[in-house]
Amino acid sequence: VRRSEVLDEHPCWVYDDAAGFQAAARDFLARGLDSGERVLFIGPGTETDLLAQMGDITGFSTSVENGAAKVIPLSGAYSGGTVDPQGQVQTYAAATDEAIAQGYAGLRVAADVTSYVRTPSQVDNFARYEHLIGRYMAENPFSGMCGYSRQELPESTIAELECLHPGGNSSLAGFRLYPVSANGEVALTGELDFASRELLAKALEHADLKPVDGELRIDGAELRFIDHRAILRLSAYAQERDAKAVLRCDLPVVSRLAELVGAANLRVELTA
């Protein structure tokens, strides 16, 4: 896995004011234009507003004219108040294919998605989408920055979504669970303890991992701490799926802990 690329492919950007997100989006999209990608900026407001917000990117208006850049008022990009997770992935996959066909290196999107996660059912739905789009990003030249407003969303909602991204500018959940391959292999990074137990359970539900050859493969190379509760949760989760979770990491203590608590459906593979 090209980890450094994955980290940059799907940042979660938590912002205090719209100008802050726009500045981050400009950086993110400018890197795309520099690499020969097609870029999209999606947010609330009119096309004129959005164009003005991206105006500081050198050559942005030329890019808009020649088709390398595009701004999309929010309602046009997603199917309505609720995102169809699978459908939205297909939409971006088609747009990525089109960009490639037209000679671009890939497709890159920055979107303020605050308005899609205001109710619990919207959050569940969008969280599922975040995971699925992560799978697509892991193996396709598509990248996306997701903007979430700290002013408009409760911290618990942001944490629930943040932890499904490989990176970003916040650290509310303490851990991250994100796809590193199209078939659903995931990376689990950071620290998992009593404080994050409910978030982990939700993240696993949203990821809805499917076993491959009877295994749920979890890359724990950047795992720094995992408590026995999270170990047992992973094991129980694998059991619910008639699978074995295989956690690869370089922490011998995780191996000892899994053995002590009898995590029957979790195998720890030490890499160091």
Added chain:
Amino acid sequence: MRTGAAQGYQGYYHEAVCYSSDDELLDVVVPFLTEGLKVGEPTIVALGERNAALVSSAMADPAGLAYLSGPVYNRPPGAIASYQKLLAQHVAAGAGQIRIIGEFAPAAFDPAVWHWWARYESAINLAFDDYPLWSMCAYDTRSTPSYVMSDVLCTHPRMATAGGLHPEIPQYQPPASFLARPRPVRHDPLLASAPLIELTDPVLEAARAAVSKVSPPGISPNSVDDLTVAVNEAVTNAMRHGKGPVHVRYRAAADRVIVSVSDQGNGPPDPLAGLVAPKVPIGGLGLWLMHQLCDYVLLDHTPEGFSVHLTVGVPR
């Protein structure tokens, strides 16, 4: 079916053998083992090298004895778990009774660690009570310290003596009362020094991070990781079940690190907590893990509340 002195007894028949000469030990142990082999019971010797050799050479036919040694008595919960596993295997294989003669390595009598072995001797009365076990714990009265002997009398329901007698020990206290009773505890002298780091109501991540900050180079990375897990569990327990504020104090010397987690509550209500893995593996595992991962754990009930002192390295 039970045989010998434990005939008709249900559960764990736990005896102490307090001897003052080799002959006295052999007078009790040889008939115990010989009879076990004769009636076909799993008959196990968990003695140190010297006494194991002494006993087997005194037996007319020692073939058939099984020997246990070494890591069995590494840590109390590990010893309990490995014995439970062994006993369950014998029962599954059809054993009507299992006989064991055991003794601690002298290191267990070190005042720095005896407290948790005393808790072990008490806890096994419950922890092994699901099995048809008859065991004798051998103590040499010539070399066993008096504070150990006094706990031995409180934790063994019966004594096995020369001449085949099995009198009840009047000082015996059931685990629920022995383990719950506040007992004078011996503190590591390091606890008298000022902590290197003291945190009050820390977030878990900060409580964990401080462990490696205070750990000296002589402590192995594995031990630092084990202590980090133990501290995480202790702080989690104190925050969930204790009464705040939670104080976490970190102390270190060249050969050990001690982290003390204190709250104003009463500590765990279950006297077996920490020594026996809970049957349901969700919740209650924290204290048991601390006991499995640390080189010493001291539960300290004080008028101010409850503290758990977690040591990796060499307890003193």
